[in-house]
Amino acid sequence: MRRLSKYKTFFLTVVVALALISLIKYTGFERPFLNxxxxxxxxxxxxxxxxxxxxxxxxxxxxxxxxxxxxxxxxxxxxxxxxxxxxxxxxxxxxxxxxxxxxxxxxxxxxxxNEHYSLTAARVIGRNPENWYSTLTIDKGFRDGIRKNMPVISDRGLVGRIASVSANTSEVLLITDREGAVAAMIQQTRTPGVVEGLGPNTDELQLIHLPYDAPVGKNQVVITSGLGGVFPKGLRIGYVKGVYPEANGLMKRAVIEPFVDFDRLEEVMIITGVENL
Amino acid sequence: MIMHRLAFYGILFLASVVLQSTLFHFFKICGVKPDLILLIVIISSFFRGEKFGAALGFVYGIFEDLIVGRYIGIQALTKMATGYAVGILGKKLFHDNLISPTIAAFIGSLIHGFLYIIVLFCLGFYSNPFRSFFPVINVAFYNMLITLAVFLVQLYSSKRKLFRTLGR
Incomplete structure (x- = not known):
């Protein structure tokens, strides 16, 4: 009886499976309507x-x-x-x-x-930490052929001179420093004088030792005169901003605005040799 | 009692069909969504044996076919066979752990998927059955993960119930 039931189940399963397969076959294709x-x-x-x-x-x-x-x-x-x-x-x-x-x-x-000077470029790597001195440090020194008192310039004009040298660095004394005086003259009139710094907190310069009747006027260009042997002749320094009589009444002085912006100096040139001037 | 059970499975089926045709569309991973109807067949077969599994697979399958309206009988046939196979597998595995139903879900899904492809291929509806192998494996993994998650939740809630009872 049990075996018969088993056969029955198997038979039923086969029939169902076959019926399903036929149904799948019949309904597999696309039909226009659902039943x-x-x-x-x-x-x-x-x-x-x-x-x-x-x-x-x-x-x-x-x-x-x-x-x-x-x-x-x-x-x-x-x-x-x-x-x-x-x-x-x-x-x-x-x-x-x-x-x-x-x-x-x-x-x-x-x-x-280049025709007149031998130049060495240097990068500004430091400034004087104190307020009283106007100096800066460059990355070229004794090993690069830099010596004391060599003039330092930028593309705009005179910067200063070498004050001290180590193997790989040098200290540049700026012309704005009171100790960095430069022998100068008015370019147009050739009136000689001495350019020096006005003080520690200003970048302005003054041209001193001008005779009372010297033809000095505003906007005249001031250049190095070559006297003193440190700076070669003809380097641009600045222009005259104002002319004032000295207290003694015999001389006068001119306030100079330098061409160089000393606060923004990053590269400079050192004149290592002067030729055919 | 039988009516209750019928109503339970009927509601479960309807809920699954609705979920699968709507919400699960947003939970596709690697281009596939879980086959909830198949999962119910597999889990029921696993715990209640091959005869119940085959019967449930057939009924669920035929209704699914009627709803889908194409290749009517394919789901009935494949789900019936899957239910039967998982029912036999369920007799050989230990029921009271997480791993067994998870494995059953994976194997059952693979059986169903491959059967589906083979039947349609044999009837001339599939030109390249190998192309569908990856989706089948993906569905199997997805179903397995869902089974694992469901049984983890069940285990957690039964443990909480046990602790609550012990606490009293």
């Missing part, structure tokens, strides 16, 4: 599916918005970092550009002056 049973189930589920889908879409939009917010936030963070990096890179590039411009000017100067 009534299929249509009934489809219609029955459609409103529920519609409602759930609508709700699910809303939930999905909410989560999508939340996810996109998080994504945007992380992207924003990333972009901020990129901007920072780019700013840094930009600053470096700007720095290179400015340096390039300055070096080009120095190169032009070197080419212009």
């Amino acid at each position: 009534s049973t299929e249509a009934f189930f489809r219609e029955l589920l459609a409103p529920v599916q519609g409602a759930v889908m609508k709700a699910a879409s809303k939930v999905d939009s909410f989560f999508n918005a939340a996810f996109s917010f998080m994504k945007l936030r992380s992207e924003n963070e990333r972009l901020k970092k990129v901007i920072e990096d780019l700013k840094e890179e930009n600053a470096v590039l700007k720095e290179y550009r400015e340096e390039n411009i300055r070096l080009k000017r120095l190169l032009d100067l070197k080419e212009t002056l």
